[in-house]
Amino acid sequence: NTVPTGTFSSTISNNTITIHNNFASGVMDGIRTQDISTPLATATLNITNNIFLNNSIGSPGASVSFVGISNTNQVGVLNISDNIFRGTTSTATSGSFTAIANTGAVQTSLTIDNNK
Numbered sequence: 001n002t003v004p005t006g007t008f009s010s011t012i013s014n015n016t017i018t019i020h021n022n023f024a025s026g027v028m029d030g031i032r033t034q035d036i037s038t039p040l041a042t043a044t045l046n047i048t049n050n051i052f053l054n055n056s057i058g059s060p061g062a063s064v065s066f067v068g069i070s071n072t073n074q075v076g077v078l079n080i081s082d083n084i085f086r087g088t089t090s091t092a093t094s095g096s097f098t099a100i101a102n103t104g105a106v107q108t109s110l111t112i113d114n115n116k
Helices: none
Strands: 008-013 025-033 040-048 051-053 063-071 075-081 084-086 097-102 109-113
Touching (some): 040 063, 063 075
Parallel strands (some): 008 040, 025 063
């Protein structure tokens, strides 16, 4: 993969996300942003105003986790705001629910607010 350079902004916004799966194991991600593994202070990433509605994990006996938003990018500015999570269900035996996960080293400004 080629790591991006320069100044840019990327936005993931105004989506309704509904996922149904029958995995035996693993992680079900609604939005995953990744691959900017070298710090890029001139990049901005906005993940805003998305609705995660009625997602379901439907395998009894499974070990499946749900992550609504997952970011590992090392951008200058990261905004994760005004997203809504409603109606996620699971019949899996084990697993977890995580609305927002950020493990990227944000260089300048991190805002995670008003998510419900």
